[in-house]
Amino acid sequence: MNGSGRAGVGVSLASVPLTLTGVNRYPIKSCRGHPVEEAVVEPWGLAGDRRWMLVDDEGLVVTARKYPRLVLVTPEPGGDGLLVRGPDADPLLVRTPDGSALTDVRVFSSEVAAAPASDEAHVWFSKLVGEPVRLVYLDDPTRRRPNPAYSREEDRVSFADGYPLLLATEESLAALNDLIAEGPRAQEGPMPMTRFRPNLVVAGAPAWAEDCWRVVRVGAVSFRAVKACDRCVITTIDPDTASRGREPLTTLARCRRWDGRTWFAVNLIPDSAGAALRLGDQVEILQQVQPGEPLR
Numbered sequence: 001m002n003g004s005g006r007a008g009v010g011v012s013l014a015s016v017p018l019t020l021t022g023v024n025r026y027p028i029k030s031c032r033g034h035p036v037e038e039a040v041v042e043p044w045g046l047a048g049d050r051r052w053m054l055v056d057d058e059g060l061v062v063t064a065r066k067y068p069r070l071v072l073v074t075p076e077p078g079g080d081g082l083l084v085r086g087p088d089a090d091p092l093l094v095r096t097p098d099g100s101a102l103t104d105v106r107v108f109s110s111e112v113a114a115a116p117a118s119d120e121a122h123v124w125f126s127k128l129v130g131e132p133v134r135l136v137y138l139d140d141p142t143r144r145r146p147n148p149a150y151s152r153e154e155d156r157v158s159f160a161d162g163y164p165l166l167l168a169t170e171e172s173l174a175a176l177n178d179l180i181a182e183g184p185r186a187q188e189g190p191m192p193m194t195r196f197r198p199n200l201v202v203a204g205a206p207a208w209a210e211d212c213w214r215v216v217r218v219g220a221v222s223f224r225a226v227k228a229c230d231r232c233v234i235t236t237i238d239p240d241t242a243s244r245g246r247e248p249l250t251t252l253a254r255c256r257r258w259d260g261r262t263w264f265a266v267n268l269i270p271d272s273a274g275a276a277l278r279l280g281d282q283v284e285i286l287q288q289v290q291p292g293e294p295l296r
Contacts, residue, residue, distance in 0.1 A: 018283035020218055021170060022193065022201030027082055028135075029053035029159045030064040031073040032239065033197060038278040041221045041270050044141040044156040045164035046199055046277075048077055051141065052117075053159040054125055054133045059105040061159075064234050067129040068242040071234075084121075086128050094121045099139035107144070107159055115139045146269065150226040155269050163267035166229055167210065168198035175207035176264065180251045188247040194239045195248065196231070198265055202283050210266045212288040219281035223268040230261035 026033035029050050040047040052075070054062040064070040069087065076083040081095040097115035105114045114136035116122075121135040138144070138159055146157045146164070157164050173193055180189035193201060200218065202210075213225045231252060236245050252262035 018202050018204040018285070020200060020277060020279060020281040020283055021203045022198070023277055023279060024197070024199055024201075025049045025077075026197060026199075027052055027075040027077050028073065028084075029061070030067075030070040030234070031075055031084075032071060033194070034074075034076075038276045040276045041165075041273045042141070043154075043164070043270060043273045044144070044158045045160060049165075049199060050159040051138045052082065052135060053105075053107070053114075053138075054129075054135055055105045056134075057132055059103065061105065061107045062129070062133050064237055064242075065232060067131075068237045068244060069128055071237055071239050072242050073125075073128065084124065086124075089124060089128060092120060092124045094118065094135065097137050097139060102139075103136065105136055108161070110144055112138070112144045113140075146226075150267075151269060163226065163269060165199040165223070165268040165270070166197065166265050167200040167202060167216070167223075167225070167268055168193060168196055168265040169205050169207070169210055170201060170203040171205055171207040172210065172264065176248060176251065176256075179255050180247055183251050183254065185245070185247050185250055188245045191235075191248050192239070195235045195237075196265055197234070200268070200277070204283070211263075212291055213266060213285050214289060215285075215287035216268065217284040217286055219277050220275040221273070221277060222271045222286070224271060225266045226269050227267045228263045229265040229267055231264050235264075 023036050023039050024033045025036060025039060025046050025048050027048055056062050073084055073086040081093060083091055083093050085091045094117050097117060099115045102113040103116055104111060117135040117137060125135055126132050141158050142156050144157050146155050147162055177190035216223045216225055235248055249262055256263050
């Protein structure tokens with residue numbers, strides 16, 4: 001780790017073969033995701049990823065940061081909507097809104113128009129979290145742009161926190177789990193990859209090598225790695241029980257902290273959408289920077 005507290009690994013662009021070992025979609029923001037064998041890359045993310053989210057009465061996004069039980073909700077895409085299952089609730093089929101009625105919602109600092117789901121869906125989720133919430137659908141994903149500081153004018157994003165896709169590596173997770181095992185809260189580890197909710201999981205790189213990646217090709221799709229991902233308290237929620245702990249943030253704060261935040265995985269923006277990614281696809285690093293160069 002260099003003087004800034006940032007891990008870095010110097011790796012030749014062609015020195016190691018990298019493989020796509022995981023593809024995950026999260027239909028409803030903050031709810032459970034599901035692994036798939038392949039997924040089409042759209043300009044705003046994987047097809048079917050984070051097109052739904054929950055909002056409060058003011059239209060502000062609602063996440064597992066405030067309502068951890070959301071991680072226990074399983075959305076199953078199919079037909080023209082979702083089948084949602086959750087604890088102490090009957091399954092509910094939610095039809096995809098046609099977009100004829102829209103409401104203004106806010107995803108952190110960005111405002112966008114979205115289509116409300118049915119009243120039955122609002123009631124179902126309100127009972128689950130214990131407060132009034134509404135389920136909305138992003139019928140037109142061209143409405144929302146990523147942070148202009150890290151994106152181009154034509155870039156777009158779904159209801160993801162900030163960027164179309166998130167990539168993590170198996171080796172960085174293994175390194176993090178080794179650090180957790182050495183720390184004061186070893187009993188909370190090891191962490192599964194599901195804690196970090198990545199869309200793409202890659203194997204074959206040295207731990208933390210992704211810090212230096214800037215252009216990545218997965219299968220036939222090229223991506224810009226525009227920003228490392230600063231992590232929040234959602235990573236401390238057990239995805240199987242919704243209970244809160246202290247890890248992995250305690251260890252990330254000890255070993256992966258700079259600029260006042262903790263970091264794991266990298267955000268991607270696609271430059272060549274339209275193709276499908278498949279498990280086993282080759283991953284190539286087309287451009288990278290030297291370890292220790294500032295994160296953008």
